[in-house]
Amino acid sequence: MNSEKLWHFGSNLILLLVAIFMLAPLVVVVMVSFSSSPVFNLPAPEWSLRWYSALLHKDGLGAVLWLSVKVALVSTLAALVLGTLCAIAIAHGRFRGRDALLAFLVSPLMMPGLVIGVALLQVLREVGLRDVLGALIIGHIVITLPYITRTVHASLALFDMRLIEAARTLGLSPARAVLQVMVPSLAPAFLTSGLFAFLASMDNYPISIFLTDARNKTLPIEILRYLEESPDPTIAALSAGLILFAIIVLFLAERMVGMRRLAQF
Amino acid sequence: MTNRLRLKPLGIGWLALPGAGYLVLVFALPLLALLASSLFDAEGAFSLAGYGNFLGDSYNAKVVWNTLKIATSVTLICLLIGYPAAFAMARAPVAVQGLMFLALILPLSVGVVVKSFAWTILLRSNGPVNALLLQLGLIDEPLKLLFNERGLIIAAVHVFLPFMVLPIFTVARQIDSRFMDAAATLGGGPLYRFRHVVWPLSLPGVVTGCAFVFSMAVSMYVIPALIVGDRYQTLPALLARAYLFMRDRQAGSTMAVMLLIIAVSIVLLSSWLGRRIEARQQRAQEAA
C-alpha cells in the first residue's frame, strides 16, 4: 500500500517537473515581452507594451514574415498533393518494395538539414536558379512531404475499405462513396500533417540558410541575426506572437482531431 | 477513383511517381552529387585529399569527437528523463495525459530559434534558473550556464525531449499490465520484472527515441549558435562556416558527407536493432 502511494507520488512528481521544464521557456519569453526593462530582467520592474510597438515599427519584418508564410503555405499545399498520392500508391498498390519506398519518402526527416541544404545549393547553382522564393519552396517541400506521406499513409492503412463497399450497397456511386466515407475519415490526417508541415517549414533554419540571400530572409534566419547583433525584448514580443500562433494552431487541431492523434509517432 | 484503381491494383503504383521522382531529383541526386564533389579536388581530379586533410587535422578530429560526445550526452539525458516520464504518463489518468501532451507538443510547435532564445534568458547568471537555485540554497553563487556545454545540453534536452517521450509512451501504453501481473505471480520481484519484462518490451520505443534524438543532436546548429556562440565548434557549425564564409567547397562537402554518414549509420543501426528486436516474430513468419 505504502509503496504504491510512493510510486504514485514519484510518477506525479516526474510529470510535474517535466511539464514545468517544457513550458517554462515559453512562459519566460512571454513575460519578458511584457516587461519594460530592456535587459531581460525578471521579474519585470514594470509591465509595458513598448516591445510590441517596437515590433510594429521594425523595418523589413513584414517582408520577412510574408516570405516565410508564402514558402510554408506553398510547400505544404504541394506536399499535400504529392504526399497523398504517394500514400495512396503505397497503401493500396501491389508493387514490390512499398516499404522501402515509404522509408525513402520519410528519410529526409532523419537527415541533417544542413546537408540537405548544402546539397541543394550546389545543384541549384549548377542549374542556375537564382530566385530565392523558388529555391526555398523547392527545398521546403523536401521536409514537408515526409510529414504528409507518413501521416496520411498511416491513416489510409487503418481505413477499412469495406466501408466504401458498405456505402455502395447503400446506394452511393463510387465517387460519392469515396467523397462521403473516405475523405471525412482522412480529414484529420490531412489537417494534422498539414499543420505540422506548415510549422516545420516556418521554423526551418538549416535548409533556408543556404538558399536565402542578404535581401530575402526567412523569419528564423532574421530572428537569429537580430539576436546575434542586438538582442532586445523586441524579439521576445515576436516570439510571444509565434507562441500564440502555435497555441491557436494546436487549439484548432485539438478541436478537430484531439491531442492524442497529434502525438502519434 | 479509388474503386476503379482498386480493380487495377498495379496501376495505382504510378501515383507515387511525382512525389518519389521529386525527392530523387531534389534530395537523393543532390546528396549523391555532394558525395561525388567531396571526392574531386578544385581541378576536377579524383582525390581523397579532402578526407585526408580533414581527418588528418587534429582540430577537425576533435570537432567530430566533440559533436558525437554532445549528441551522446543529450541522448542519454533525454532517455534518463524521458523513460520514466513516458511510463508515468502511460499510467496517468486521461486528463493528466492530455495536459502532458500539451506540455510536450506546444514547445514542439514553437520554433527552435524561439526556444533557444528563451534559454538564453533563463540561463543568464542573473536569470530565473540561477535565482531559483540560489533561493533554494542549492548554490552559493550563480552558476555559469551560458556560453558553455552545460547550457547547451539543457537547451538541447528541452528541444529534443518530446521526441524521446512520445515513442516510448506509445510502447509503454501497449505493454499489457497483465504481463506485469503474470511476472509477479511467477515470483519475479520489481527489479526482475523491469529487467525481464518492461525493458525488453519497451526497447522498440527506446531505439526509435534515441535514433530521433541522436540524429537531431548531431546535426543541431541553431541551439549551439545561440547558447554557446561562434567559438563553440561542432561539425554542423564548421560545415556552415566552410560554405557560408570560407567558400571552401571540398572541405564543406567533406564535412557534409561526414555528417551524412553519421546520420545514415544511425538510421541503419536503429532499423537493424528494430528488426533484431522483432526477429522472433519474423522467425515465426518464416516458419509459417
Added chain:
Amino acid sequence: MSTLELTGVSKRYGSQAVLDRLDLRVESGEFISLLGPSGCGKTTLLRLIAGLTPSDGGQITVDGQDLTALPAHRRNIGVVFQNYALFPHLTVGENIAFGLKAGGLPRGEIAGRVREALQSVKLAALTDRPISALSGGQQQRVAVARALATRPRLVLLDEPLSALDRKLREHMQIELRRMLRDAGMTAIFVTHDQEEALVMSDRIALMNRGLIEQLDAPQAIYAKPRSLFALNFVGLSSQFAGTVLAAADGQVRVATPVGEICAPGSLLPGSSVTLAVRPEAMRVGGSATASDNQLSLPLSDTVYLGARRLLYFHSAAAHGEDIEALQIIAELPAQDQAAPHIGERLQLSWSVADTLLFPATPQA
C-alpha cells in the same frame, strides 16, 4: 497440495464494496469454480488471493500461513490469466522458464523442468517457437504449463477458456481438469459460463454482489438452488409468483395466476413466494397422478436443440404484461415424436417434490 482459507476478506473501490467480508475454504486438491455475472467480484477475489490487488480487510491463509501482507511474487501462487498474458518477447520455453529463473533455480534444473512441463501439455516440439506462432489452444496450454512449472501451492485460473471457440473449449475443459488432477493441484477457476462450471468443478461458489450466494457441488447448485438468484443463474425454469394458502404435512398450497400449486416446505399462510420447476421435471401429456401439480396450456413455441426439444407456454393469465415471469418451459427428448403443433393445448404435470419454493425477499 494446499488448503486455502479466506476469512472476512473485503475490498472497496471508493464507497462501493466489491467484496463484502467473504469467507471461503478450499480443500487440498479441490477444484472450485467462482461462478457469477460480470461485476460480482469473482475476478477481484482471484486477484486478492494472488496478491495482485491489496485487500481492505480479512485474512488469506494457505496451509495456515498468513499471506495477506505478502506481495504477489512471494506467494508462490500460480495464475493462468484470461488471454494468457504470455510474454510476446520470449519463446515458449523461455516463457515456461521465466518463473524458474526468477526463483533462482540452477540452469540445468530449469532446462529439465521446462522439458517436463512442456511434455505434460504435449508441446515439447514447440519449445523454441515464439508465442505468436502458436494457436489459441496451444497458447492456453503453455499458459497452464508456465503457471504449474514453478510448482505453486495452488493455481488460480481467470476465465482461461473464454478466448477459445466452442469445440476447442469443450475439449480443453476436460484436458485442463486432467492436467490439474495429474499435478494434484488445488485450483480456483473463475468463470461466468455456468456449463463450464458444472462440467469442471468439485464445488461451485456462486457469487453475487461481492458475496458467495451458494457453495455446493454442481448437482446441488442445479437441483437445490438456495435463492432465486442461484435458480436463475444456473439453468432454465418455469416460475410462478403466488401467496401461500395453507401449509400442512411439510407441504404448502400456493395460489398462483395459473391456479393452485403444491410445493414441499412450510411457510405461514399469506406469505408471498415464488415457485419454480426445472424443464426436465415437467411431464407433457398423460400419466399424471392425483397428487401431481397439473396445468393445461396452449403451446406457444418450440426450440429444437438436437438431443432435446424445449416447449414454451405462455399462460393466458399473462395478458401480455410481464410475460417473462409467466413463461413455462418443458423439455422433451427430441427423437420421442414429432413436434407438437403450436397452439395445441397440452397437459403438463410434475411431482410436488420437484417444485422449488422461494420465500419472496423484499425487493428481489
